[in-house]
Amino acid sequence: MSTTPAADERTRYSSQRADAVDDQAWPEFDEQVRRLLESVGEVIRPAAGEVLWDAGDGYDLHLVLAGGVGLVDRRDDRVVFVVEAGDFVGELGMLMGQPAFLAGVALPDSVVLRVPIEDLRRLVATSVELGDVLLSAFDARRRLLTRIGEGGLVLAGDDDRDLHRLQQFAERNHVPYRTVLRSNPAAWAEIAATCALPDKGTAVVTGRRRILAEPTTRDLATAIGLDLCAISDQARCDLLIVGAGPAGLAAAVYGASEGLDVVIVEDVALGGQAGTSSRIENYLGFPRGVSGSELARSAMLQAVKFGARLVSPRSVTELSQTPGGFRVRLDDEQDVAARSVVIASGVQYRRLGIPGVAEFEGRGVYYAATELEARACFGRNVVVVGGANSAGQAALFLAQQANQVHVLIRRDTLAETMSTYLEQRIAHHERITVHPQSQLTSVAGTDRVTELTWRDDRSQQDVRLEAGGLFLMIGAVPRTAWLSDIGVELDDKGFVTTRGSFETSVPGLYAVGDVRAGSVKRVASAVGEGSIVISAVHSHLAGTH
Secondary structure (H helix, E strand, C coil): CCCCCCHHHHHHHHHHHHCCCCHHHCCCCCHHHHHHHHHHCEEECCCCCCEEECCCCCCCEEEEEECEEEEEECCCCEEEEEEECCCEECCHHHHCCCCCCCEEEECCCCEEEEECHHHHHHHHHHCHHHHHHHHHHHHHHHHHHHHHCCCCCEEEECCCHHHHHHHHHHHHCCCCCEEEECCCHHHHHHHHCCCCCCCCCCEEECCCCCEEECCCHHHHHHHCCCCCCCCCCCCEEEEEEECCCHHHHHHHHHHHHCCCCEEEECCCCCCHHHHHCCCECCCCCCCCCECHHHHHHHHHHHHHHCCCEEECCCCEEEEEEECCEEEEEECCCCEEEEEEEEECCCEEECCCCCCCCCCCECCCEECCCCHHHHHHCCCCEEEEECCCHHHHHHHHHHCCCCCEEEEECCCCCCCCCCCHHHHHHHHCCCCEEEECCEEEEEEEECCCEEEEEEEECCCCEEEEEECCEEEECCCEEECCHHHCCCCCCECCCCCECCCHHHECCCCCEEECHHHECCCCCCHHHHHHHHHHHHHHHHHHHHHHC
């Protein structure tokens, strides 16, 4: 393996630096910050070509004092980046306990300050100057890696629901990856030259050339170290939060910042349903709007900064009371002892029992409108079913790339169910058509969706449309089945009922956000409830101490 990148690699590196989100990705440490790092770091002089850490290993922060460190994709031993003198190695996964995507190899005549990760976490939590610089840089670097798809991870297979499931998981968790399809022989041959890809089905190639055939989402997460907090059977915490949507993340930030030992359990991805929103424009402090994914990533970064631990992708299957609080059983049969629990498990969109819907999920039928789904529908007609804000945001986002967006609603207008600003934008958008009193009746296609049919009750006619995508955003079902054994009170629709301070009928058990009966289904409301509930948690813990 070459330890000195070719000229085109240096050019590529410089170009990527210039195209980074902003200069935050490449900060220059002032003297105060350097002294802090030197106080806990060790100066090393590795030999040329020495592997400082391998892909898949845990790693420390490395500040390059002289020479350089090459970041290498182990799949093909390609130098992806060169970290030069004055720069440092590190990105978001480092603080979260995630292993390295790329291997680190010393270049000739290198001198490096190595700072152990545990010391770094302590400094980030106690030093405002260091914390601000590093967190901004780590976040910017993860966004850069995600945008250019450089993380050593390859998702390979056919354009089907299994591949889409893995892509969606990687994108919503901000994991850098590349997609290679069998329908692209040149790209497939390039990957197959470095590893043995299966003849059929979906495969994942990790940064250490490990091949996962027909992987589950959990398999993928485990292989790349995304199960960010490996817990033991004796795990304990002050507060366990079920769900990492806006409400759960807010509770994690405020709880951890106020000294509580916080564990967050999430079974899909950060952000909950809000994480699938392409643009939220009515959230305070973001006049140009913010995507749900960006909001969730920033919130998780805050929570990690204060010491919160994430357990994902896992779900809670049982909850029971104990003398000291609660026993929380996860789907891998591990238990966590928690002194208090906040239910922030949110809701999920309803499925439609219409011919073709289940068959084409992930192959033209979607329950989120992110960049991933929009790319799959580029230049084609799409249909959005639903009249709430999520449907309006999806329609406006998809209209940027689709040929025409058709919105089906059962009511006469959007006025009763959608915010005015969204309704007005949709009404004046040349590529969006609203169809009142219309209901989807069938979905058809071969490998993917190619045709949709709906019933127009006003004209009493069936409408057929050649289309490449169907986006279903029709009401929500609370995710509360796992609460059946603890006897918490639910309303007739399955939402959790609460009294003052968001406490449920079980002392020490709280519910916030969309899963709570009577809550306002808005991101701002969820964040507010997640923030406020921490006061009640503190009072409960003080009373049971």
